[in-house]
Structure formats: structure tokens, C-alpha cells
Amino acid sequence: xxxxxxxxxxxxxxxxxKDGGFSKTFLALDWLAQxxxxxxxxxxxxxxxxxxxxxLQQIPGDA
Numbered sequence: 001x002x003x004x005x006x007x008x009x010x011x012x013x014x015x016x017x018k019d020g021g022f023s024k025t026f027l028a029l030d031w032l033a034q035x036x037x038x039x040x041x042x043x044x045x046x047x048x049x050x051x052x053x054x055x056l057q058q059i060p061g062d063a
Contacts, residue, residue: 006012011028026034040046 013031
């Protein structure tokens with residue numbers, strides 16, 4: 001919601017889950033503060049493990 005539409009003049013972000021089951025309203029700067037830690041640093045990349053490799057990562061001592 002743009003700041004000029006809000007009664008208090010503060011911009012808001014409305015987050016809604018993909019399945020539509022969850023919705024939350026944030027102030028714009030609070031939303032950015034929640035989002036920024038999930039952005040990898042320069043030269044870094046997110047690593048996700050799927051399937052068998054995920055299983056190996058979750059079981060300590062087994063390989």
C-alpha cells in the first residue's frame with residue numbers, strides 16, 4: 001500500500017502466502033529488514049540439497 005493511501009502516511013507491504021492461507025502486513029522498512037538477511041553476499045550463492053544428498057546432510061555420522 002503506497003504511503004499516500006495510508007491514513008498515517010507510512011508505506012506498507014502486504015505479504016500473502018502462495019497458497020493464500022497466510023497473510024501479514026508489514027511496514028515497508030520492516031519488510032526490507034526481514035528480507036535482506038536472505039540475500040546472499042556478493043560472490044556467494046545459495047546451496048540447496050535435494051533427495052539423497054539432503055538425507056546425507058541430516059544424518060550425523062553417516063555417509
